[in-house]
Amino acid sequence: xxxxxxxxxxxxxxxxxxxxxxxxxxxxxxxxxxxAMLGFAAMALLASSxxxxxxxxxxxxxxxxxxxxxxxxxxxxxxxLSVVNRGARRTPILAVADVFGDGxxxxxxxxxxxxxxxxxxxxxxxxxxxRGRFAVGPLMAIVTDPFGxxxxxxxxxxxxxxxxxxxxxxxxxxxxxxxxxxxxxxxxRSLVGDGDEFLALREYEVGDDLRQVHWRSTARLDQLMxxxxxxxxxxxxxxxxxxxxxRYDGASFELAVEAAASVVxxxxxxxxxxxxxxxxxxxxxxxxxxxxxxxxxxxxxxxxHAAGVLARRRRRALMIAIVAAxxxxxxxxxxxxxxxxxxxxxxxxxxxxxxPSSRLVDASHLPFADAWDAAVMTWPTARSSRLxxxx
Numbered sequence: 087x088x089x090x091x092x093x094x095x096x097x098x099x100x101x102x103x104x105x106x107x108x109x110x111x112x113x114x115x116x117x118x119x120x121x122a123m124l125g126f127a128a129m130a131l132l133a134s135s136x137x138x139x140x141x142x143x144x145x146x147x148x149x150x151x152x153x154x155x156x157x158x159x160x161x162x163x164x165x166x167l168s169v170v171n172r173g174a175r176r177t178p179i180l181a182v183a184d185v186f187g188d189g190x191x192x193x194x195x196x197x198x199x200x201x202x203x204x205x206x207x208x209x210x211x212x213x214x215x216x217r218g219r220f221a222v223g224p225l226m227a228i229v230t231d232p233f234g235x236x237x238x239x240x241x242x243x244x245x246x247x248x249x250x251x252x253x254x255x256x257x258x259x260x261x262x263x264x265x266x267x268x269x270x271x272x273x274x275r276s277l278v279g280d281g282d283e284f285l286a287l288r289e290y291e292v293g294d295d296l297r298q299v300h301w302r303s304t305a306r307l308d309q310l311m312x313x314x315x316x317x318x319x320x321x322x323x324x325x326x327x328x329x330x331x332x333r334y335d336g337a338s339f340e341l342a343v344e345a346a347a348s349v350v351x352x353x354x355x356x357x358x359x360x361x362x363x364x365x366x367x368x369x370x371x372x373x374x375x376x377x378x379x380x381x382x383x384x385x386x387x388x389x390x391h392a393a394g395v396l397a398r399r400r401r402r403a404l405m406i407a408i409v410a411a412x413x414x415x416x417x418x419x420x421x422x423x424x425x426x427x428x429x430x431x432x433x434x435x436x437x438x439x440x441x442p443s444s445r446l447v448d449a450s451h452l453p454f455a456d457a458w459d460a461a462v463m464t465w466p467t468a469r470s471s472r473l474x475x476x477x
Contacts, residue, residue: 092239093139095132099235102128135231139238142229144180145173146200148243152212152222155246156379159253163212165193165222169242171200181228185245186212187220197227217252217343217382221245251382252340252347255455258462259356260404260430287311322359322403325349325377326396329364331386333410338434343381345408345432345454350377358404367391396423404428411435420444432458 095103109125112118151166167184171177180197193210200206212222223245229238287303289311303311327346334342346362353360354374362370362377366389370380396407396419405423409416411433423429429444436450445465449457 093136094237094239096230096234096237098233099132099135099237102235103132106132131233132235135233135236138231139229139236142178142238144177144227144229144240146170146177146180146227146242147172148225148227150184150223150225150243150246152246152248156249156251156375157214158251159214159217161214163214163248163250165210165212167195167208167210167225168205169197169200169208169227170205171202174202176201178229181230182208183226183228184210184223185226186222212248214250217250217340219383220248220250222248249379249382251378252343254351254378255344255348255453255458257348257352257455257458259352260406260428260462287313322361323353324361324363324403324405325353326363326405326407326409327365327384328407328409329366329384329386330388330390334386334434338410339386341434341449341454342408342410342432343384345434345449345458347378347381348454348458349406349408349432350374350381353404365390404430406430406432408432409434 106125106128109121109128113120113122113125147170149168153164153166157163165184167182169182177197177200179199182195182197183192185192191213193208195208197206212220223243224241225243227240227242229240230236287300289309298313300311300313325346327342329339350360350362351374354377360371360374360377362380364370364384366387370377396416405428407416407420407429409431412431416431420429420431423444430447431444432447432449432454434449436448445461447454447458447461451457452460
């Protein structure tokens, strides 16, 4: 416990120090020896307290475990601490503080005297009411003299990172592309050589297109089996998120981020290849975890490359655009985008411009999940089911 050591007076110590100075000044003004003796005695007590804390000789080690290290807004994250006495003698009473975030909050514990080699355990919950990347720690140990006049603070453990992802809402599957997009690991019962498109069989899930039922296998296995097509397995989806700062206030931007996270998670559960594209031109792929990690720390920012980003979308794919409101550029682009695949537009404010050739989710007056599900129910071929929003 010799890292970043710092000693200082407590509030009580500063009060005693001020009283000692006052007594010494008063003794000079009044010529009273007794006041001077009291002042010097107070100073001597402060000096002995400093010596006591410096000679305390506390040697402790600590460990920290955060479960889980990636969570989402509203879910619990637990921090477990362990402190062990590495010295040869019993520790004094210690105060332990584990700082969280920007240092404005800390979990504080009083550690009773520990014999040599003994270990103490503690745990606390971390608030997850906002997304972001947060530092948990450093862990500080505080030794105070028996009179509570001098405090010695020492860093015993460095910081760890906690990533809080945006809230993921349970939403219906977009009824686009005819059923699920791929087989789940272990679900494919056999490869079927019926041409290049017919790939495998898997169990039926709510929301699948009944036209894809393989009746011969269903009769043999006594449960509904679905034909898995290569085209569906390779189906791609692009989630476009407008992050231009002049389009949002704080609440509407958080709504847009939650909508993007919910759509990304739902499409990933459908085994679609998902790509996240920002209005800045940044493109993120690699699976659901990198996408959600990026959304955990995203903030409104420029540059504005929205027009170029939409114009470059040449690949045939499902496009879901999440914007504050529909502008003329997006309304124009949706016509072209719709020729290369279905287009869904999610708005956090009431759309002021008509958006032809696309499907609209207006989340300006309803919670996003309700607005999405209400919109899905009105789309043709809607056969959707809700999945839990947890990982």
